[in-house]
Amino acid sequence: MNDTIVLIPVRLQATRFPNKPFAKIGDLPMLHYVYNAAFKSNFDVFLAICDEEIRDYCQNHQLPFVMTDPNHPSGSDRIGEALSKIEEHTHYDFIINVQGDMPFINQNYIQSLRSNLESFKMTTLACPFINSQEAKTPSKVKVEIDDIQNIAIDFSRQISDEKNLNTTIFHHIGVYGYQKKFLKRYISLPQTQRELNEKLEQLRVLDLEKIHITCIKNEILGVDTKEDLDRVNQIIQEYE
Numbered sequence: 001m002n003d004t005i006v007l008i009p010v011r012l013q014a015t016r017f018p019n020k021p022f023a024k025i026g027d028l029p030m031l032h033y034v035y036n037a038a039f040k041s042n043f044d045v046f047l048a049i050c051d052e053e054i055r056d057y058c059q060n061h062q063l064p065f066v067m068t069d070p071n072h073p074s075g076s077d078r079i080g081e082a083l084s085k086i087e088e089h090t091h092y093d094f095i096i097n098v099q100g101d102m103p104f105i106n107q108n109y110i111q112s113l114r115s116n117l118e119s120f121k122m123t124t125l126a127c128p129f130i131n132s133q134e135a136k137t138p139s140k141v142k143v144e145i146d147d148i149q150n151i152a153i154d155f156s157r158q159i160s161d162e163k164n165l166n167t168t169i170f171h172h173i174g175v176y177g178y179q180k181k182f183l184k185r186y187i188s189l190p191q192t193q194r195e196l197n198e199k200l201e202q203l204r205v206l207d208l209e210k211i212h213i214t215c216i217k218n219e220i221l222g223v224d225t226k227e228d229l230d231r232v233n234q235i236i237q238e239y240e
Contacts, residue, residue, distance in 0.1 A: 004114050005092040006038045006045040007082055009068075009075040010054060010100035016225055021054060023229050025103050026236050030223060033103045035063055041110040043096065048075075048082035073191055074201035075099070076176065080187035083180070095183055097176040101223040103232055105175065112214050113177035120212035121182035122205060124152075125173040127216050128166040135159045135171070139224070141200060143172040145213050152211040155200050170213070173220050176202075182209060 010021050010031050017023070021031040028036070031047065031054065038045045047063060049055060050070040058065040066082040079097050086092070094117045098105050109125060116123040126143050129135040135142065138157040145168050146153055155172060159165070178186070186205060195203040205211055223229050 002044055003092060004043045004094040004096065005083070005086065006041060006043050006096045006098055006110060007048050007079040008034060008038060008045065008098050008100050009048045009078040009082075011049065011070070011078075012051045012053065013070075017223070017229075020223065021100060022057075023223065023226075025223075025229070025232055029057070030103060030229075031057070031100055032061065032063065034098065034100055034105065037103060037105045037107075038096075038098050038110065040107040041096075041114075042107075043110065043114070044090075044092075046082065046086060047100070048078050050078070075174075076178075076183070076201050077187045080183055083183070093180050095178045095180060097178070099174055099222065102175070102220050103223065104221050104235075106220070109175065109214070109216060109220070113175065116212050116214060117177050117179055121179045121209050122186075123177040123212040123214060124202065125175050125216055125220070126170040126213050127173060127219050129171050132159075132162055132165060135162070135165055135169070141172040141174070142169055143213060144169050149210075150213045150215070152202075152206070152213055154206065155198070155202050157198055157200070170215065171219060172202075173216070175220070 022029045025033040047065040048068050049065050050068050066085050068078050068081045072078040096110050096113055113123050142156050142159055144153040147168050192204050
């Protein structure tokens with residue numbers, strides 16, 4: 001039996017990009033495109049959702065889904081609830097959390113995170129910054145890494161030391177892997193003040209456990225704005 005599940009938290013509410021899950025990427029809504037990309041990992045894949053409109057789409061297109069509480073503070077909390085419901089029927093030991101706005105998520109990245117969960121309770125992705133200007137952008141989350149063990153020391157929206165850019169400070173990519181027992185422990189904890197201030201859920205973990213960093217060559221392009229969507233569709237057209 002497969003011991004790994006990929007969970008994709010998806011919700012309609014978004015201030016910058018309303019109805020983003022249904023934005024078209026090629027001929028498919030984004031939520032369906034991301035599901036198909038994650039499915040190539042050969043792990044079981046479910047959408048963790050909280051909107052009736054998304055539920056109706058999933059039912060009409062035979063996409064596995066779990067309804068969750070709409071008021072979760074983070075995607076990890078949402079997938080924690082989804083996992084609890086799924087485990088009423090099926091057991092998993094490892095969980096991969098893929099963002100619902102990452103159409104270019106690669107099956108190799110998912111499989112790499114899963115492999116690292118043999119040794120670490122939590123793992124995530126990072127890549128080099130293109131330049132210092134990109135690193136200064138608050139929306140580009142920074143992770144400081146112990147470059148000997150590839151363990152996260154800190155996460156921040158501000159860059160603390162430019163001279164360490166792409167040496168020990170990298171661009172964090174919000175795709176996560178968890179051992180199941182650790183995920184359940186993590187989401188049982190209250191949010192920390194730094195997590196609330198920075199709006200970075202992974203800060204809840206740092207005092208609790210080591211987070212392993214898997215470094216990849218390039219950023220996984222996400223869709224936060226309509227301009228991002230145009231860029232994604234342009235890339236897809238170029239490769240067709």
